[in-house]
Amino acid sequence: MLKRNICASFVIASTVVVGAGRAQANDATSLIGGAILGGIIVNEVNKNKQRQQQQQQQLLQQQRNTTVQRSSVSSSQREANRQVQQALNYFGYNVGTADGVLGSNSRSGIRRYQADMGYSVDGYLDPHERDFLLNSHQRAMAGGNVAPYNQIVATQGYAGLLRTYRNEQLGIATPGTQTAASAVPMPVPAPTQPEPVSTRADTASTALPTFGVSAAQKSMRDQCDQVNVRTAANGGLSAPGKITDPAFALNEQFCLARMQAMSDTTRIEATIPNMSQGQIETQCDGLAQAIAPQIVAIDSAPAAQVIDATRAFLDASGQPLDQLVASGKVCLGAGYRADNAEMALASAVLLSAAGQGGYAEMVSHQLRDGFGAQVASPQVAASWMQVALSSSPVLGQTPERLAVLKATSGGIVPVFPTASGN
Structure with a gap:
């Protein structure tokens, strides 16, 4: 009920106005309509693409008409x-x-x-x-x-x-451009004797103080910065047939695809004149909230089960498929840019459920390392990678990149020989 109230509040605050009667009649439609950019991105991209094509056609026609007479403009x-x-x-x-x-x-x-x-x-x-x-x-x-x-x-x-x-x-640091300052030993204060503390005679054990400090979340940005440093030291990316560290090769592929997703988002955002980066990220936060109930068990459920549940949710929303895909692409890169693992994971699952199975690669990478999930789950990650490898390529999945994924994805899950030998 709490999640339902949160999502309902988000819909009210969204830039997309959904009729009250329709919202009551179809909660899924109002939710996804508010959370997924409301078609603004798709409409603006299409408008700008049409304008660019018209400008290009006009320019080509002008070039054909001025082959003899050269003006200052030409x-x-x-x-x-x-x-x-x-x-x-x-x-x-x-x-x-x-x-x-x-x-x-x-x-x-x-x-x-x-x-x-x-x-x-x-x-x-x-x-x-x-x-x-x-x-x-x-x-x-x-x-x-x-x-x-x-x-x-x-x-x-x-x-x-x-x-x-x-x-x-895209915000990815180049090794060597920011030299870390040398570690200067700080003066260590002399230990002070704690004041005597009286203890109760009936205390069975010493109680340790707790301060409610939350554990530091894993950062995709930090991991990729480290991967880039090691890749540069190795002289380049791990190549098919020359892979000595499968886990690291997969990390390289994750960082490559992450970079591609951010590039795609930046390119699309450049064609949207009426929304700022912050506004888009706010909308994408809503997307993550909308998809969250469908992926609550993503670290334990097989890929097919999560995809089916998410697809049913998207179908019930009544939103056009191209709008869902465009929104997922924008929010995927926005999630990586903001180092928001939950947003990126929700977007990748949405895209996979919307028929773009190649994006399951990103779900696999994040589940393997525990980005956006409660725990890392190599076994479940393997099922998502199989979805990706059997789908149409996305995110710069060149034959070489796919070869690396195929060569290394077998190492996601340990394989043990059976007694039967089958």
Whole structure:
């Protein structure tokens, strides 16, 4: 009943207005309608995508109509294109001569750049993608030859340097850029003798004082920072066929997918003019509350059982599937960005139940390490990983990444020989 009241309060406070009669008639519909961004994200993304496509079509038509007569605008556009080509060449996405004409080679290079950064791959740069590329080029020209960036270039090339810049934009620290201060021994105060304390004669044992200090929660951000340091020291990611530490290789894959999820969220948020990051995260907190009752036993129940329960809840909500998926994608990255394991877990479960089974990988990683669950559960994590591996790829699940997941996921659960030998 308490959870029901909390969720009802959230619906009232939501930006989406749900009729009282409908709310009483269908609690699931009003709940999910209030908790999952109310369609704002989907509508704004679609509107902005349509506007971008119209602008691109108009630009292409203008370019076709001005092949003979060159104006000052076309000259400035050519110079802007030339800067893009120079930046692409610098970071290893070779497009040939920087002539200011974005032809097939340039479009191919842009697609490689977009795929590497986790953007939508269409061969056309939106303002965010263009600004990041050009700003990164200027930054690399100014300071790419200083430590630790020169080491990254030496081991991963200039494309690795660009990925590092992207990681920093997402809040992932680069090893060596923040040197920890040397530990300075602090003066230890001389021990003082405690004042005598009279004890009751009938006390059977000494009572220890308690101060109600809560145990520190595990941090996904801290774990990935540590993983990144070790990966850099190893000279790169664990590769298929060369895995010596399966658990660490899985951690690397988790951090890669986490980074991709944050990148997806950042890209979508950039197209939403009417909502701030804080407003979106507030909405996503509501999503976590809405999904929480469906995943209360996630650390002990099989993946199929949790997915079925969540799917039934989503079906009862009456919300369009594309709205649910878009909301889940936004809130997944928002959860990782805020280091909110519960929000991220709820979003990944929602996506898995909405037909995006590849996101079950994130549920598996979090359950394996106990992020967002009461306890770590390697056995249950294995069932979620199997869902992911049998679904369509998401979150940059390239063939190489999937090969690592397949090679290491067998190590999630220990396998013991049976007496029968079967």
